[in-house]
Amino acid sequence: MDSFQETILKLKHYWSEHGAIITEPYDVEVGAGTMCPETFLRVLGPKPYRVAYVQPSRRPADGRYGDNPNRLYKHQQLQVILKPSPADVLDLYLASLEAIGIDLSKHDIKFEEDNWESPTLGAWGVGWQVMLDGMEITQFTYFQQCGGINLDLVPAEITYGLERLVAFLQNVDSVYDIEWTKGVKYRDVRFAEELQFSVWNFEMADVERLWRLFGEHEAECKSLLAQYEKYSDKHRFPVLPTYDQVLKCSNLFNLLDARGAISVTERVAVIKRVRDLAVGTAKLWAAQQELA
Amino acid sequence: MNFLLEIGTEEIPHWMIPGALSQLAKLDLFGAAPTVDATPRRLVVRATGLPERTPDQEQLVKGPPISAGDKAAAGFAKKQGVGLSAMQKVGDYYELRKQIPGRAVRDLLAESLPGSILGIQWAKTMYWGAKGSPRFIRPIRWIVALLNDEVIDFEVAGVKSGNLSRGHRVLANRQVKVDYDSIEAVLRANSVILSAAERRAKIETEARALGATIEPELLETLTYITEFPAAIKGDFDPAYLELPAEVLTMVMRHHQKYFAVESAPGVLAPHFVAVMNISGDPDGLVKRGNERVLKARFNDARFFWEVDQKKKLADRVEDLSHVTFQAKLGTYLEKTTRVIHIVGELGGGPDAKGAARLAKADLTTEMVKEFTDLQGIVGGLYAKHQGEPKAVSDAIYEHYKPLSMEDSIPSTRAGQVLAIADKVDNLREFFRVDLAPTGSKDPFALRRAAQGIVKIAVEGKLDYSVEHFAGKPDGALYDFLLERADYYFRSQGFKYDEVRAVLNTQVRHAGLHYIHQRLTALAEIRPTPDFEPLAASFRRIQNILKQAEFKPQGPINQPLLEAGPERTLFEKYQQVSAVARSSQTPYRKALEEIASMRPHVDAFFDQILVNAKDQIIRENRLTLLYNILKEFSTIADFSEIVTSGDQK
Numbered sequence: 017m018d019s020f021q022e023t024i025l026k027l028k029h030y031w032s033e034h035g036a037i038i039t040e041p042y043d044v045e046v047g048a049g050t051m052c053p054e055t056f057l058r059v060l061g062p063k064p065y066r067v068a069y070v071q072p073s074r075r076p077a078d079g080r081y082g083d084n085p086n087r088l089y090k091h092q093q094l095q096v097i098l099k100p101s102p103a104d105v106l107d108l109y110l111a112s113l114e115a116i117g118i119d120l121s122k123h124d125i126k127f128e129e130d131n132w133e134s135p136t137l138g139a140w141g142v143g144w145q146v147m148l149d150g151m152e153i154t155q156f157t158y159f160q161q162c163g164g165i166n167l168d169l170v171p172a173e174i175t176y177g178l179e180r181l182v183a184f185l186q187n188v189d190s191v192y193d194i195e196w197t198k199g200v201k202y203r204d205v206r207f208a209e210e211l212q213f214s215v216w217n218f219e220m221a222d223v224e225r226l227w228r229l230f231g232e233h234e235a236e237c238k239s240l241l242a243q244y245e246k247y248s249d250k251h252r253f254p255v256l257p258t259y260d261q262v263l264k265c266s267n268l269f270n271l272l273d274a275r276g277a278i279s280v281t282e283r284v285a286v287i288k289r290v291r292d293l294a295v296g297t298a299k300l301w302a303a304q305q306e307l308a
Numbered sequence: 309m310n311f312l313l314e315i316g317t318e319e320i321p322h323w324m325i326p327g328a329l330s331q332l333a334k335l336d337l338f339g340a341a342p343t344v345d346a347t348p349r350r351l352v353v354r355a356t357g358l359p360e361r362t363p364d365q366e367q368l369v370k371g372p373p374i375s376a377g378d379k380a381a382a383g384f385a386k387k388q389g390v391g392l393s394a395m396q397k398v399g400d401y402y403e404l405r406k407q408i409p410g411r412a413v414r415d416l417l418a419e420s421l422p423g424s425i426l427g428i429q430w431a432k433t434m435y436w437g438a439k440g441s442p443r444f445i446r447p448i449r450w451i452v453a454l455l456n457d458e459v460i461d462f463e464v465a466g467v468k469s470g471n472l473s474r475g476h477r478v479l480a481n482r483q484v485k486v487d488y489d490s491i492e493a494v495l496r497a498n499s500v501i502l503s504a505a506e507r508r509a510k511i512e513t514e515a516r517a518l519g520a521t522i523e524p525e526l527l528e529t530l531t532y533i534t535e536f537p538a539a540i541k542g543d544f545d546p547a548y549l550e551l552p553a554e555v556l557t558m559v560m561r562h563h564q565k566y567f568a569v570e571s572a573p574g575v576l577a578p579h580f581v582a583v584m585n586i587s588g589d590p591d592g593l594v595k596r597g598n599e600r601v602l603k604a605r606f607n608d609a610r611f612f613w614e615v616d617q618k619k620k621l622a623d624r625v626e627d628l629s630h631v632t633f634q635a636k637l638g639t640y641l642e643k644t645t646r647v648i649h650i651v652g653e654l655g656g657g658p659d660a661k662g663a664a665r666l667a668k669a670d671l672t673t674e675m676v677k678e679f680t681d682l683q684g685i686v687g688g689l690y691a692k693h694q695g696e697p698k699a700v701s702d703a704i705y706e707h708y709k710p711l712s713m714e715d716s717i718p719s720t721r722a723g724q725v726l727a728i729a730d731k732v733d734n735l736r737e738f739f740r741v742d743l744a745p746t747g748s749k750d751p752f753a754l755r756r757a758a759q760g761i762v763k764i765a766v767e768g769k770l771d772y773s774v775e776h777f778a779g780k781p782d783g784a785l786y787d788f789l790l791e792r793a794d795y796y797f798r799s800q801g802f803k804y805d806e807v808r809a810v811l812n813t814q815v816r817h818a819g820l821h822y823i824h825q826r827l828t829a830l831a832e833i834r835p836t837p838d839f840e841p842l843a844a845s846f847r848r849i850q851n852i853l854k855q856a857e858f859k860p861q862g863p864i865n866q867p868l869l870e871a872g873p874e875r876t877l878f879e880k881y882q883q884v885s886a887v888a889r890s891s892q893t894p895y896r897k898a899l900e901e902i903a904s905m906r907p908h909v910d911a912f913f914d915q916i917l918v919n920a921k922d923q924i925i926r927e928n929r930l931t932l933l934y935n936i937l938k939e940f941s942t943i944a945d946f947s948e949i950v951t952s953g954d955q956k
């Protein structure tokens with residue numbers, strides 16, 4: 017039986033063998049691997065790209081103080097982008113499961129319709145949730161639009177939920193019982209983080225300060241977006257730092273949401289504020305890609 | 309010749325497959341009838357008896373006038389690709405009988421099939437190549453297109469047609485050669501059952517044998533998400549049976565696509581039946597995996613149940629002030645207050661009012677946040693658990709009913725009143741802020757709500773008229789409800805003219821249940837011989853009055869009535885109206901009485917000249933007709949009935 021880290025290493029190795037660039041996690045807080053610039057920005061424009069990385073993904077509202085065997089404030093996704101999507105992409109994916117020791121002839125795999133949409137990113141795609149013996153282990157999406165832009169080349173996005181997948185492989189009921197590496201449990205590595213961030217996210221994060229930070233990052237983002245037009249050497253223009261501001265806003269929104277600070281009516285308006293930033297940044301990135 | 313088309317794709321959403329097949333069943337195959345079948349990965353069309361070629365045809369092309377001379381004719385012939393000798397002189401013109409040779413059907417299909425394939429209508433399509441590339445429901449990965457043994461050559465979305473299909477994605481992931489005769493057997497040998505009917509039957513038989521309660525909708529879903537289905541039975545800890553059966557069943561059916569297993573009707577057993585897309589589970593791995601997932605799901609549900617019991621529904625009502633009903637319409641607490649009021653308006657008793665107060669409180673529970681489809685049901689279960697009267701908990705449980713035209717209405721009186729009041733509030737409020745449905749857009753399901761109201765009133769035999777709900781007999785909401793009532797009655801099998809005949813009269817102000825009774829009687833009497841001719845006569849009366857621009861001046865002047873058909877008609881009218889008017893007379897009897905006037909009406913029109921020279925007599929005859937029409941139009945607007953004469 018492979019440990020958590022061995023499974024991750026095998027998946028990375030598998031995708032490396034299939035031409036993917038292997039990168040390390042992005043260093044700004046994100047809610048999903050999709051939001052990393054390696055996905056969100058790279059899928060725009062006509063350049064082929066293959067990348068795979070593990071992305072710790074923060075969802076403050078999903079925190080359960082380390083009490084729930086399946087729900088986590090921060091879970092790890094293995095994110096794969098294949099742009100353009102090859103014709104045998106589903107076979108490639110299935111072979112990756114075999115590479116981590118799943119004998120497909122003995123398990124029930126189903127592809128069930130599940131379309132993906134991110135209102136905060138102005139992005140959507142169609143695809144499936146991949147069910148293994150009744151459990152969702154992967155989200156498979158053909159992106160259609162990102163930042164409100166129809167994509168030049170449709171990429172396939174494969175997102176493995178690593179904790180679930182490994183809990184399944186190791187046949188344990190709680191993610192905390194996953195063997196991370198020999199003699200070390202998932203609990204030993206991550207429990208304190210789950211507990212303490214739940215406390216902060218739900219009980220202590222200063223709502224006013226969070227709003228203020230949201231406003232600051234939004235202002236920085238807007239200010240940068242406004243400067244592109246007149247900026248002379250467009251190659252040098254900091255689109256990537258602009259996008260970091262979007263990510264900051266998105267994470268602050270999630271924190272405020274977990275804190276119960278956003279009413280249902282406000283919610284739509286705040287999502288729109290973040291989406292406007294994301295769409296604006298995506299446009300600059302796409303424009304920058306087209307420069308000679 | 310035999311035709312075979314297989315569109316090989318990545319997994320198509322199950323619910324869209326039947327719609328695609330019905331479109332493919334209309335494929336133009338030169339007179340041959342297509343048969344269609346599908347799995348999630350392939351849409352297959354087969355047909356036999358296609359011609360090899362289309363017949364030769366002759367086309368008549370008119371040329372220049374003979375007077376234009378030989379030069380013009382020669383130019384024309386050249387353009388048409390023939391010699392001058394091929395032209396004939398017919399009358400004043402040259403004419404060419406052009407021979408259009410038939411074409412090979414294989415070539416014609418090669419031209420038409422790409423368009424036919426990409427022309428299939430789907431609810432949502434995607435592209436998977438470069439921007440502007442073809443769209444389909446999911447990527448097309450292979451195409452088999454054969455006429456007998458020959459490939460119909462074409463390319464669609466970058467895929468070339470051929471004679472190679474594919475086996476099951478996991479069990480036989482390879483290309484396999486197929487033709488018209490062999491495709492089913494070859495696919496079967498490669499772990500694919502092409503026939504949906506056979507997969508459906510296999511699932512049903514196996515699942516039943518394992519004790520499953522077959523739910524048709526789930527059976528259909530499973531038929532179209534598997535290529536090689538096999539059922540297995542799994543178990544769960546009987547301790548979970550403490551949870552309500554509704555919650556367990558919901559988790560099993562909707563979240564996990566399992567059939568529930570019952571030990572006796574209505575009693576869940578601690579088992580489930582899952583349907584795999586592989587042939588067997590010799591090591592029990594699939595069973596173990598599914599059991600593990602279900603356990604986690606049930607644990608969540610139990611956790612929600614326990615957390616939710618810490619605060620009673622009654623104590624949650626105030627929390628509804630934090631739950632938005634709709635941005636323009638305030639909170640669910642405000643809605644609750646309104647619904648209680650409407651229940652009062654509709655004459656609901658203390659149980660219905662008590663239920664109205666608690667009905668929306670389950671929206672604040674963890675269980676409903678997780679299993680949204682269980683709203684109402686969860687409220688009812690919690691109310692029962694928390695010791696509310698049975699009439700109250702039952703009413704809450706059923707207050708979203710009917711969920712469709714096929715669904716049943718709430719079973720108790722309090723539940724019916726609450727269900728109506730809740731829907732009436734939706735209608736009144738959304739109409740008030742101009743969010744009524746437009747065209748095909750009905751985001752708040754108001755049509756369904758209105759039909760639900762009508763259905764409950766009719767089937768619950770409740771004495772509510774459309775005015776009770778709309779508040780006043782005019783305006784957009786009133787018209788909308790009448791239109792939905794019309795729709796409801798037609799869906800019950802009444803003909804549109806019958807519905808109109810009743811709803812066009814003052815009867816529309818009556819209770820919906822009463823309207824239904826009248827429609828039933830009308831539909832019953834319609835086939836009797838006197839009825840339709842009488843309806844035609846009524847329309848004739850209406851036309852006569854219209855043409856004469858008749859305005860009633862006073863009562864019928866009896867002494868002026870001529871002996872014979874005119875007086876007889878008058879007497880018959882008086883006699884019938886006395887019976888028909890009496891509240892003692894059943895509606896059916898009243899209609900029969902009216903129908904019995906037919907010979908007298910006929911005789912009147914045959915022998916009496918309405919447009920008499922004497923203006924006073926003419927006026928009096930029109931008055932007689934007017935009174936007859938007016939009197940009996942309160943029963944039904946007979947002029948709306950479409951008679952067989954109209955259809956000729």
